[in-house]
Amino acid sequence: MENKTFSVDQIPKDLLRQGIPGSYDVTVEHDPDDLWEESRMIVNIGPTHPAMHGALRLVAKLNGEVIEKSYAEFGYTHRAKEKLGENRTYHQFIVYTDRLNYCSALTNNMTYAMAVERLMGVELPMRAQWIRMMCCEISRVIDHLICVGISAVDLGAFTFFLYGFHQREEAYTLIEKLCGARLTTSYCRIGGLMHDAPEGWEKEAKAWAKKTLKVIEEMDQLLTSNKIWCKRTVGVGVFNKEQCLEFSYSGPNARAAGIDVDLRRDQPSMFYRDVQFDVPIAQNGDCYDRYLVRMEEIRQSLNIVIQCAEKIKKGPIWSEDKRTRIPDKEVVYNTMEGMIHHFKFFMEGFRVPAGEAYTTFEASNGELGFFISSKGGSRSHRMRIRGPSVWHYQGLVPMVEGKLLGDMVAALGSINVIAGELDR
């Protein structure tokens, strides 16, 4: 048997790079103590990964468990909504707004309807506005319950999530009574609502809100002072006030860093002037503060639902403006004029006068804006959707740089990026 001698020189210099999945070439300044500097691991997280909320992708260069450098990608569920907005009538576009932030579809419907109504100068009757306001607050509660619940699941607290999910299901039952759908509602119409709320719906909503307030107390006791939860979230994913302003953070994520802005209070629409609510502000801008702000916002929203249920009165739900009014089915089936009106409405669509407006509303994630530019006609010239998640997701990379990979999951869960709104 041939005796093979082995020397160190025979080891190829780039052995570490050969055949190691994820290893790659990198030119950094030579650090004699850093034996592994030439073979950093690249981890490709997503687009389909249980810790990424939706089809998001983060490519990270790791040093041990620390993210040295990373970049984020999205667009895997891009459905060209802005292009569709230029090619569909204003009525047809309502269903597309559901799929923006699918956790709070009602808020998107309402904001879109507000934007078109603003261009047309349509005024809504009181009852429609009160119902819209209740819907916005119910969907805000749903969205926040999902956000805090899922971010707790990401960090290992499963029970907490189930408490919230039960109340979320009951809220969806409430929404189902309004419009027959649970998730993608399309409840709003330009200048009105699809149906009036059924008899006694306000009372059911009030009972639900009161019950949910108690459940929120239980959830609070379960998690807020939990040692493990605090260790995973306090001081993690910090984004301070200056950074939030640089990256145009809005909504609960900005308020967690001490930016005292809430468009419901500062730019009131509907009847937000007539109800009492507080705007919770925190100072540190870490995951824990975002959680606290969201929990307090749930309480405030539930209080708004209770106040709305007390103030709402019977009345019409359609604007008296004839341009946007969908004819009643009785008229459509029994009269020729009604039939023609119905046909024209759905085939051609109503005309929106020329003009442009940027309409915003405090959606559950932050400032949701529709910039609609019309040149007359039944289709818009430009339909820009400003989703808050785009700006929040942009801040993720500076937020997690130099932090542990596990903290990235906590940070991503706490800023509540919704892929539907991100990709549009």
Place this chain on the structure above:
Amino acid sequence: MDVRTNVPNLYGEHLQKFGDLWKTQVESLRARWGSKIERVDFPGEALTDVPVVWVLRSEIVEVLRFLKSDPGFEYNFLADITATDEMPERPRFVVVYQLFSHTRFNRIRLKVKVEDGESVPTAVDVWPGANWAEREIWDMFGIKFDGHPDLRRILMDERWEGHPLRKDYPLRGYQIFPTPQVPNEDLLK
């Protein structure tokens, strides 16, 4: 019972509240920048909800910086950057900046005209968050931004041809790629 709301016509709502403030702001903008501001569309006179300030392309970053920090303006929140395609007109594109003030809670809109093939100075130096919005404009309209640190496509694949939100791009202009986009290692250096 009166079932109508007491909310005035929504175009006029902001005008009632901020009309005087906007008037003084537009006057001081004109005094400070002179001919660098092409024109101002004021709500009530033009079909818009907030004042639209048309700025010369070369001066837009300076005007944005001025609006962000000057005590009379304090538009410290960049709400959005987008563009519109006015195809038969010349120049073809308009880049739109939506600003919001966290101290007075009013909004203003800045617009810049761009011809196809021309580029706009980037606002990343003023707001780092403008990065992705400008990348999206490049992706969707093909408007380049001078001095942008990382001008790549953002929503579409990097191999995509054409710019989907241009008016001459077809509604069903599908492009299908057999392989996914590979991780870009240059971005991790």
